[in-house]
Amino acid sequence: MELSIEQLTFEYASHPLFQQFGLTLSAGITWLRGENGAGKTTLLKLAGGALTPHGGRIWLDDIELQAQPLAYRLHCYYCGGDTPQLPWLTVQEILDMHVGLYASTDIALLNAQLQAFHLLPTLDQPITTLSLGQHKKMQLALALSLPVRLLLIDEPFNGLDVDAVAYLRQQLAAPERLARQTILLTSHVDPQLPLTQTVQL
Numbered sequence: 001m002e003l004s005i006e007q008l009t010f011e012y013a014s015h016p017l018f019q020q021f022g023l024t025l026s027a028g029i030t031w032l033r034g035e036n037g038a039g040k041t042t043l044l045k046l047a048g049g050a051l052t053p054h055g056g057r058i059w060l061d062d063i064e065l066q067a068q069p070l071a072y073r074l075h076c077y078y079c080g081g082d083t084p085q086l087p088w089l090t091v092q093e094i095l096d097m098h099v100g101l102y103a104s105t106d107i108a109l110l111n112a113q114l115q116a117f118h119l120l121p122t123l124d125q126p127i128t129t130l131s132l133g134q135h136k137k138m139q140l141a142l143a144l145s146l147p148v149r150l151l152l153i154d155e156p157f158n159g160l161d162v163d164a165v166a167y168l169r170q171q172l173a174a175p176e177r178l179a180r181q182t183i184l185l186t187s188h189v190d191p192q193l194p195l196t197q198t199v200q201l
């Protein structure tokens, strides 16, 4: 598994953020560092196909994002902690939607992750009624279950209780996961995970 970003150019109206930016990531965890406003979240969104580059190319193995956007997206999951996009759905309906999109999802694994994050009692709640930490946990339960090659996680530990932080560290550090997934995460504190590399923006 390899994420390859070539000559990436991207700017917001008043912020030229990336100019001819390049990055290659292999399997395992990459810690993306940088001060507030450096562009970490923007880079995750670009790599996840949630923002469109103004120049350059992004590949996941042999799938180019711009050329095969749907195929690319089916191999990656962006875990951003953003507010829900479909606020009228319940937690279960959000989960079902993801299971429908990512066809070979292991449902038993997803249920185990939901149980570990104490989310099973929330399944019938409207997604908007989850607390910040519960919403993060729902996204992380999906991140840890979906059969994707690329995981993009913005500030994985923000808003989590102590037990959830420990559980997430153990799950992310599992050797079989590190062998099969490319994980790009941002964190302002040392994530205390086995790292393949650190990238400073």
Ligand SMILES: Nc1ncnc2c1ncn2[C@@H]1O[C@H](COP(=O)(O)OP(=O)(O)OP(=O)(O)O)[C@@H](O)[C@H]1O
Pocket: 012, 013, 014, 015, 017, 034, 035, 036, 037, 038, 039, 040, 041, 042, 043
């Ligand atoms: N939609 C937008 N329109 C205009 N500017 C934006 C937009 N989103 C982000 N920016 C600006 O782009 C820059 C990078 O933002 P980004 O969220 O990627 O930074 P970050 O490194 O993740 O920051 P933090 O550590 O604070 O989360 C910031 O200066 C931000 O104000």
